[in-house]
Amino acid sequence: MVTDRCSRSKILWGGIIEEYRKFFPVTEKTPVITLQEGNTPLLKAVNLTKRLNIELDLFLKFDGANPTGSFKDRGMTLALSKAAEDNAKAVICASTGNTSAAASAYAARAGIKAIVVIPEGKIALGKLAQALMHGAHVLQLNGNFDEALNMVKEVVSNYPITLVNSINPYRIEGQKSAAFEICDQLGFAPRYHAMPVGNAGNITAYWKGYKEYKTEGIVSKTPVMLGFQAAGAAPLVNGKPIEKPETVATAIRIGNPASWKGAISARDESGGKIDAVTDEEILSAYKLIAANEGIFCEPASAASLAGVLKLYKQNYFEKGETVVCTLTGHGLKDPDNAIKVSGETIKVRAEFNEVKKVIERIL
């Protein structure tokens, strides 16, 4: 039999459950519901560090490159696989957007119904479009995220429906795979790991992942964990819940994080920090990453770099150390916001002369 030389029966990357199976609570009986998530780029921020004159080995883990455009896929592959194993008929979540996009996509893949409860106020249109296209039942609540979460908790205590918010332990399990990948990509654990913090599931998951790799003897050290909240939504920094959280970074607009304790443990066990960054700092980092590194992330994602830049100015880091920033979601989720923030106006019906002027200016 003749086969083309390019044909490989092997799947190049089977998704996080296949790749890191022994770290997850799955058996041969667990149906693997996957969109081949994970294996996202870890890019050295060569241009940013040069431009800002920063003496760090700075890396960007672009988790916006996951199938639905955010790290939520890592947790959802496991949550939906376990829901399918338990013969769940429906899953439900409260979400500011990315959780609902991922839950809807993985539920569609599993042939399970999804119900999505979104808080009132601004929701990025891309995320809403995803939930609708994947066939989820979408309901907008007259209340904020925390109230939406309380409502879905009440629903699952009364109906045989699986909750897939990050209080579902399988979400945290799946999300820890990003820490494994970073170690595998670098060849060691970074000295510092920086990330945005909203509901705090992800920082809890990364810390768990790093610790497991150390326990297994795959890495010799764990990183110092740095979490960054938006100044208008910084309950962990202020030490108490916030009733009306406000920030442009809607994915981290959360006043009472579900994984509060996990975030504090990650901070204290790793000798790290949870700090706040202003919306101005977040948007500035958002633009810097896109313009200098070719990575278009969400505003919330940029809180990680904003925080690193803030701490760098305070001489927090030892020079030359390895710092990884997680960029949690894709910028295309909210193009309206991006166009607004860019401050650019597009010249309509430009004449050749105007094109020439631009060319002369930039050459």
Ligand SMILES: *Cc1c(COP(=O)(O)O)cnc(C)c1O
């Ligand atoms: C969910 C999300 C976050 C916050 O993660 P938590 O686990 O809630 O702390 C940050 N950025 C993006 C893009 C998200 O979707």
